Amino acid sequence: MSDAIRLKVLPKFPAKLTGRAGIDVTKQNGEYFLDLDYSDFPQIGAVPAGTIYALIFDPATAQYSQLPISLLGDAATPLTVATLPSPTRGLRRFVSDATAATFGSVVAGGGANAVPVYATGTDWRIG
Structure with a gap:
């Protein structure tokens, strides 16, 4: 599975792409690459109160969706x-x-x- 997020954009040149929280931008041979930088995301030791969502990739549709983590549950209990x-x-x-x-x-x-x-x-x- 690829962690790549694909974007279709028509940038005006000269273009400037800036990666913010969790996004790294690199340029190779005139192509820009946007990659997730997992080191920018904190690890969660306990789930806080309230509705928390996880980003889930569906390979059948090649899209990301938000999923309430409460639906993940503890299937072994x-x-x-x-x-x-x-x-x-x-x-x-x-x-x-x-x-x-x-x-x-x-x-x-x-x-x-x-x-x-x-x-x-x-x-x-x-x-």
């Missing part, structure tokens, strides 16, 4: 079916009280099966 969040497509969790363990079936709570589940956008399924 077992939940009960009743405490699963809304089934946003692509989420994965682990439940401790499924009534069945049949792959692909809609999960129901109240049982004794510990199974991984995934969200389809409309419901949670075992798998």
Whole structure:
């Protein structure tokens, strides 16, 4: 995966490109390159209160999107079916009280099966 951000611009020359926080600008053979400089970004030791977003690259669309980090969750911590969040497509969790363990079936709570589940956008399924 490339960390490059592509921009289509028609600069007037002589052009001056300035990289600000987290962006490095280099020029090679008449071409300008804009690259992320991860050393400019602080490392986060704990998540502060409030809605925090992560920038996520989708290779299918070749675009970046903002994703609330609350949707990332902790997929390894077992939940009960009743405490699963809304089934946003692509989420994965682990439940401790499924009534069945049949792959692909809609999960129901109240049982004794510990199974991984995934969200389809409309419901949670075992798998």
